[in-house]
Amino acid sequence: MISAVFEHLTEAVSGTPIVAILASVAWGILSIILSPCHLASIPLIIGFIGEQGVVTTRRAFFTALTFALGILVTIGAIGVATGLAGRMLGDLGPRINYFVAIIFFVIGLHFVGVIPMPISARTGNLGGRRGLLAAFLLGLVFGLALGPCTFAYMAPMLGITLSVARTNMAYGIGLLVAYGIGHCSVIVAAGTFSEVVERYLKWSGKSRGLGLLKKICGILVILGGVYLLWTA
Numbered sequence: 001m002i003s004a005v006f007e008h009l010t011e012a013v014s015g016t017p018i019v020a021i022l023a024s025v026a027w028g029i030l031s032i033i034l035s036p037c038h039l040a041s042i043p044l045i046i047g048f049i050g051e052q053g054v055v056t057t058r059r060a061f062f063t064a065l066t067f068a069l070g071i072l073v074t075i076g077a078i079g080v081a082t083g084l085a086g087r088m089l090g091d092l093g094p095r096i097n098y099f100v101a102i103i104f105f106v107i108g109l110h111f112v113g114v115i116p117m118p119i120s121a122r123t124g125n126l127g128g129r130r131g132l133l134a135a136f137l138l139g140l141v142f143g144l145a146l147g148p149c150t151f152a153y154m155a156p157m158l159g160i161t162l163s164v165a166r167t168n169m170a171y172g173i174g175l176l177v178a179y180g181i182g183h184c185s186v187i188v189a190a191g192t193f194s195e196v197v198e199r200y201l202k203w204s205g206k207s208r209g210l211g212l213l214k215k216i217c218g219i220l221v222i223l224g225g226v227y228l229l230w231t232a
Contacts, residue, residue, distance in 0.1 A: 067142075097229065
């Protein structure tokens with residue numbers, strides 16, 4: 001079923017420009033939804049925004065967007081570096097998985113409430129512009145773990161865009177940008193929606209619901225770390 005969907009998307013990306021761009025966006029969305037390693041980004045950004053205290057929908061949106069951009073920057077850098085080194089795109093070796101898994105465990109245990117973080121959003125050290133910087137840095141680190149996983153989903157897409165770029169560079173770049181937009185949209189939507197949910201829980205007086213939401217996110221992030229170790 002999933003393979004059939006990607007086969008149709010591959011045909012669509014090779015089609016007319018409008019259809020190809022829409023298919024690229026859809027491909028980016030599915031690369032998050034259907035990938036276990038990418039799905040870990042959802043509880044990670046939800047829990048991170050929850051650590052920011054009281055935030056507006058606009059702040060939640062830009063925080064999630066900055067996190068997603070950090071992921072894309074790392075993925076792009078990894079692709080270039082591994083390509084120039086003649087290695088499989090995204091393959092940085094198992095040690096990167098161990099490094100990111102440790103970070104996931106620390107963040108997950110913090111969300112659950114087991115350990116404190118050295119720098120807490122509640123002290124103001126992660127507020128305002130620093131909050132966006134922390135989100136960007138978190139995205140950069142998370143992107144390290146996505147190497148082979150990301151390029152496994154992107155391989156057919158990259159093949160098509162590189163072929164197109166030989167005759168129309170702008171169009172090839174446009175397809176990759178469309179893929180990036182789809183990829184980021186899921187993360188941004190999840191982060192923005194989490195603020196709406198948290199605001200509702202506060203308005204309804206269900207303060208325990210906020211704590212439960214953070215604990216669930218923490219458990220999912222820890223499971224993401226376990227998955228990284230398992231695939232290392």
